Amino acid sequence: MKDRPRHRLFVDADLGPGATVALAEGQAHYVGNVLRLGDGDQIALFNGRDGEWRAGLARPGKKAVTALCEELLAPQPVEAETILVFAPIRGAKVELIAEKATELGASRLIPAQTRRSVVDKVNIARMRANAIEAAEQCGRLGVPAMAELRRLEQVLGDWDKAIPLFFCDEAGDAPPLIEAARAIGDAPAALLIGPEGGFEPAERSLMRRLPFIRPVSLGPRILRAETAVIAGLALLDAARRASWA
Amino acid sequence: MKDRPRHRLFVDADLGPGATVALAEGQAHYVGNVLRLGDGDQIALFNGRDGEWRAGLARPGKKAVTALCEELLAPQPVEAETILVFAPIRGAKVELIAEKATELGASRLIPAQTRRSVVDKVNIARMRANAIEAAEQCGRLGVPAMAELRRLEQVLGDWDKAIPLFFCDEAGDAPPLIEAARAIGDAPAALLIGPEGGFEPAERSLMRRLPFIRPVSLGPRILRAETAVIAGLALLDAARRASWA
Incomplete structure (x- = not known):
C-alpha cells in the first residue's frame, strides 16, 4: 500500500468509490497555488460521514480542481457524543x-x-x-x-x-x-x-x-x-x- | 475581614510585616495610570516565596508608587514539583x-x-x-x-x-x-x-x-x-x- 497522502481536505460532497468532487474555490486555490499540486497528485478527503478517501487530482480548467476518490483509507469511526x-x-x-x-x-x-x-x-x-x-x-x-x-x-x-x-x-x-x-x-x-x-x-x-x-x-x-x-x-x-x- | 484586593501583582522584593516595596516602573505606571489607583488604595502582592499580602499604596513622587505590606492574606503554599x-x-x-x-x-x-x-x-x-x-x-x-x-x-x-x-x-x-x-x-x-x-x-x-x-x-x-x-x-x-x- 502506498503512503497516506500528506494533505487532508474536508469537503461537503458525498465520498465513495469513483466519486468525483469539484473542490470549492478556496480549496482549489489552496491545492493548486499554495500546495502546488496538479494532475495525478493525491490528497485525502473526508466529510464527516463517509470515511477518509485517497483521491487523485485533476485540473480540468484554469482555476478548477477535481478530486476522484480512489481508495478508502479509513472507515468513518463511531465517535462518542x-x-x-x-x-x-x-x-x-x-x-x-x-x-x-x-x-x-x-x-x-x-x-x-x-x-x-x-x-x-x-x-x-x-x-x-x-x-x-x-x-x-x-x-x-x-x-x-x-x-x-x-x-x-x-x-x-x-x-x-x-x-x-x-x-x-x-x-x-x-x-x-x-x-x-x-x-x-x-x-x-x-x-x-x-x-x-x-x-x-x-x-x-x-x-x-x-x-x-x-x-x-x-x-x-x-x-x-x-x-x-x-x-x-x-x-x-x-x-x-x-x-x- | 475586608474583601481581598481585586488586583494582584507579582514582585521580586521580600514581603513581610511592614515591608515597603517600591514598584518597578512598568507596574507603577499600570497601577497609577491604567488602574488609576492612588494613596490608600489596596492591592495584593506575592513573590513566589512569602505568601500573598494586602498592601496599601502610596505615591511619594510623580511616577513612583510604593506598597506597604499590611496583612498576610495567604501563606505560601507548598506546590508539587x-x-x-x-x-x-x-x-x-x-x-x-x-x-x-x-x-x-x-x-x-x-x-x-x-x-x-x-x-x-x-x-x-x-x-x-x-x-x-x-x-x-x-x-x-x-x-x-x-x-x-x-x-x-x-x-x-x-x-x-x-x-x-x-x-x-x-x-x-x-x-x-x-x-x-x-x-x-x-x-x-x-x-x-x-x-x-x-x-x-x-x-x-x-x-x-x-x-x-x-x-x-x-x-x-x-x-x-x-x-x-x-x-x-x-x-x-x-x-x-x-x-x-
Missing part, C-alpha cells in the same frame, strides 16, 4: 476553543449566553472554519456540529435529560471531573464552561436543581475560560478511555 | 504555553531542542512575562522557574533520576497518562512534549532506554504541541488530586 456548552468570549479565544475542541474530540459546540457574558454574538462561520482546519490537521474524520448562540436557560430547558452535563463549578465543593466521569465510557456526555466572571448565584442554584447537571471541579486554580475548555475536554476524553481496573 | 520539558515552537504558541502551564500549576519550564525542532531560540523573558501575568490573574502564588534552551540530550543527561518523566509518545502502545500517573500523588513529576513533527526514531529509542522515562499516551488524535502541553498538564494535575479509591 461529547457536547461542549460554553459562554462566548472574545474573538481569538473563541477560535482557540473551536480549534482545541476539535482536536480533543468534541462532537457538538453549543454557545450559551449567561448573565455575566460580556459577548453577545458568536461568529459561527469563523468557528466552523477553525474547526475544519483543526480536523484537517489532527487527523480526525469529523468536525463538531455548531449550534447558534442561545440563552443558557433555553439550552438547559431543551436539554436531553439522558445526557449528563458536567458543570465546571468554581465553588470548590464539587468532585474532580476525572472522578465524576469515570463510569461514562462511550455514553453521551456534556461539559458546561462558564464565562470569565463565573455564573451568577441565581444561575448556579438553578443549575444545581436540574437532575442532569453534575457539578464538577477542574482543580484549585481559577482557569481562564479557554483553559477550562481544553482541560475539561482532555479530562473527559481521558475518563472515557481509561480502564479503571 | 511539576516540570514541563517542551520542544520550542513559534512565538505566540510559546507564550500560550507559558500562560497555560502557569494556570495549570507547572513549577518549572524547560525548553529542549529536539532534532526536528524548527525553532532554535526561545524568548525566556517574554515567556516569564506571560507566566507572571497568568499567575496574577489565576490566583496562583508562584511563577514557574524558566530554564534556558538546551539540547534534549543535555537535559536528559543531567536528569534527576528520581523524577519520572512522562514522555508523551504518539507511537500508540503507551498507557494513558491518567493511568500511568495515578500513583504519583504529590511527588515530583515531569512531562515531555515533543515538536510538531514528533521525535526522530533515534530519539525515541534513546528515550525508551532511559530508566526514568515513562512513555504515555494523550489519546488517539494527533494534538498540536500546545494542545498536548495543556492537556498533559491538566491530566497530570488531575491524577495528583484524584482519590482512586
Whole structure:
C-alpha cells in the first residue's frame, strides 16, 4: 500500500468509490497555488460521514480542481457524543476553543449566553472554519456540529435529560471531573464552561436543581475560560478511555 | 475581614510585616495610570516565596508608587514539583504555553531542542512575562522557574533520576497518562512534549532506554504541541488530586 497522502481536505460532497468532487474555490486555490499540486497528485478527503478517501487530482480548467476518490483509507469511526456548552468570549479565544475542541474530540459546540457574558454574538462561520482546519490537521474524520448562540436557560430547558452535563463549578465543593466521569465510557456526555466572571448565584442554584447537571471541579486554580475548555475536554476524553481496573 | 484586593501583582522584593516595596516602573505606571489607583488604595502582592499580602499604596513622587505590606492574606503554599520539558515552537504558541502551564500549576519550564525542532531560540523573558501575568490573574502564588534552551540530550543527561518523566509518545502502545500517573500523588513529576513533527526514531529509542522515562499516551488524535502541553498538564494535575479509591 502506498503512503497516506500528506494533505487532508474536508469537503461537503458525498465520498465513495469513483466519486468525483469539484473542490470549492478556496480549496482549489489552496491545492493548486499554495500546495502546488496538479494532475495525478493525491490528497485525502473526508466529510464527516463517509470515511477518509485517497483521491487523485485533476485540473480540468484554469482555476478548477477535481478530486476522484480512489481508495478508502479509513472507515468513518463511531465517535462518542461529547457536547461542549460554553459562554462566548472574545474573538481569538473563541477560535482557540473551536480549534482545541476539535482536536480533543468534541462532537457538538453549543454557545450559551449567561448573565455575566460580556459577548453577545458568536461568529459561527469563523468557528466552523477553525474547526475544519483543526480536523484537517489532527487527523480526525469529523468536525463538531455548531449550534447558534442561545440563552443558557433555553439550552438547559431543551436539554436531553439522558445526557449528563458536567458543570465546571468554581465553588470548590464539587468532585474532580476525572472522578465524576469515570463510569461514562462511550455514553453521551456534556461539559458546561462558564464565562470569565463565573455564573451568577441565581444561575448556579438553578443549575444545581436540574437532575442532569453534575457539578464538577477542574482543580484549585481559577482557569481562564479557554483553559477550562481544553482541560475539561482532555479530562473527559481521558475518563472515557481509561480502564479503571 | 475586608474583601481581598481585586488586583494582584507579582514582585521580586521580600514581603513581610511592614515591608515597603517600591514598584518597578512598568507596574507603577499600570497601577497609577491604567488602574488609576492612588494613596490608600489596596492591592495584593506575592513573590513566589512569602505568601500573598494586602498592601496599601502610596505615591511619594510623580511616577513612583510604593506598597506597604499590611496583612498576610495567604501563606505560601507548598506546590508539587511539576516540570514541563517542551520542544520550542513559534512565538505566540510559546507564550500560550507559558500562560497555560502557569494556570495549570507547572513549577518549572524547560525548553529542549529536539532534532526536528524548527525553532532554535526561545524568548525566556517574554515567556516569564506571560507566566507572571497568568499567575496574577489565576490566583496562583508562584511563577514557574524558566530554564534556558538546551539540547534534549543535555537535559536528559543531567536528569534527576528520581523524577519520572512522562514522555508523551504518539507511537500508540503507551498507557494513558491518567493511568500511568495515578500513583504519583504529590511527588515530583515531569512531562515531555515533543515538536510538531514528533521525535526522530533515534530519539525515541534513546528515550525508551532511559530508566526514568515513562512513555504515555494523550489519546488517539494527533494534538498540536500546545494542545498536548495543556492537556498533559491538566491530566497530570488531575491524577495528583484524584482519590482512586
